[in-house]
Amino acid sequence: MTDASLPPTEPVKIGIVTISDRASCGIYEDKGGPAIVAELRRIVASPWMAEARVIPDELDLIAATLVELCDVAGCDLVVTTGGTGPAPRDVTPEATERVCDKMMPGFGELMRSVSLRVVPTAILSRQTAGIRGRSLIINLPGKPSAIHDCLMAVFPAIPYCLDLTGAGRIDTDPAVCVAFRPKS
Ligand SMILES: Nc1ncnc2c1ncn2[C@@H]1O[C@H](COP(=O)(O)OP(=O)(O)OP(=O)(O)O)[C@@H](O)[C@H]1O
Numbered sequence: 001m002t003d004a005s006l007p008p009t010e011p012v013k014i015g016i017v018t019i020s021d022r023a024s025c026g027i028y029e030d031k032g033g034p035a036i037v038a039e040l041r042r043i044v045a046s047p048w049m050a051e052a053r054v055i056p057d058e059l060d061l062i063a064a065t066l067v068e069l070c071d072v073a074g075c076d077l078v079v080t081t082g083g084t085g086p087a088p089r090d091v092t093p094e095a096t097e098r099v100c101d102k103m104m105p106g107f108g109e110l111m112r113s114v115s116l117r118v119v120p121t122a123i124l125s126r127q128t129a130g131i132r133g134r135s136l137i138i139n140l141p142g143k144p145s146a147i148h149d150c151l152m153a154v155f156p157a158i159p160y161c162l163d164l165t166g167a168g169r170i171d172t173d174p175a176v177c178v179a180f181r182p183k184s
């Protein structure tokens with residue numbers, strides 16, 4: 001069977017959620033969502049499409065947005081940015097924990113450890129990750145510069161994680177990021 005005779009693969013859907021009081025009401029331009037899109041364009045070689053949202057730091061709204069992206073829009077992967085710190089309105093990890101069936105603490109541990117090489121305040125991020133149904137949800141800090149550091153650190157494990165949850169297949173550009181699939 002040649003590649004041309006294989007059925008076309010459905011593009012994987014990736015939810016991108018900017019959680020920022022000021023970006024959501026236009027006080028500043030959202031740079032986090034576009035930075036995630038740019039990073040995914042570099043890393044992901046297989047077909048994918050984005051579902052982007054920009055919302056304030058409101059627990060119920062964040063949780064509802066994550067549920068909508070996973071259950072209604074059918075996102076295989078959801079990446080959030082912002083709201084992971086210690087400030088009173090930072091509640092993204094709580095919303096993530098509320099909607100996930102199981103938590104994946106290794107993602108947060110690795111992202112904090114990599115970020116610590118860049119900035120000592122990396123330990124202030126409570127960023128986490130978890131599985132809802134077959135979707136993987138990952139929190140990134142709000143600083144747009146954190147997006148490259150954090151995504152590059154965890155992306156090698158994301159395609160295999162999605163294989164295991166039964167989500168869509170992601171292939172990476174090996175010149176940018178080598179995905180590790182122990183059983184392939
Ligand atoms: N989506 C974004 N677009 C552009 N810059 C951002 C964004 N989110 C955060 N930043 C920048 O990173 C800094 C730290 O982000 P942080 O998430 O702690 O913001 P914040 O103080 O919680 O405010 P807000 O929720 O209104 O973004 C911000 O002060 C801002 O300069």
Ligand SMILES: Nc1nc2c(c(=O)[nH]1)N[C@H]1C(S)=C(S)[C@@H](COP(=O)(O)O)O[C@H]1N2
Binds near residue numbers: 086114121123140
């Ligand atoms: N890679 C990276 N991680 C980072 C940062 C950063 O600039 N780069 N900022 C830290 C800071 S200052 C804070 S307060 C926390 C939480 O940020 P958030 O509330 O915007 O999510 O992320 C931390 N993690």
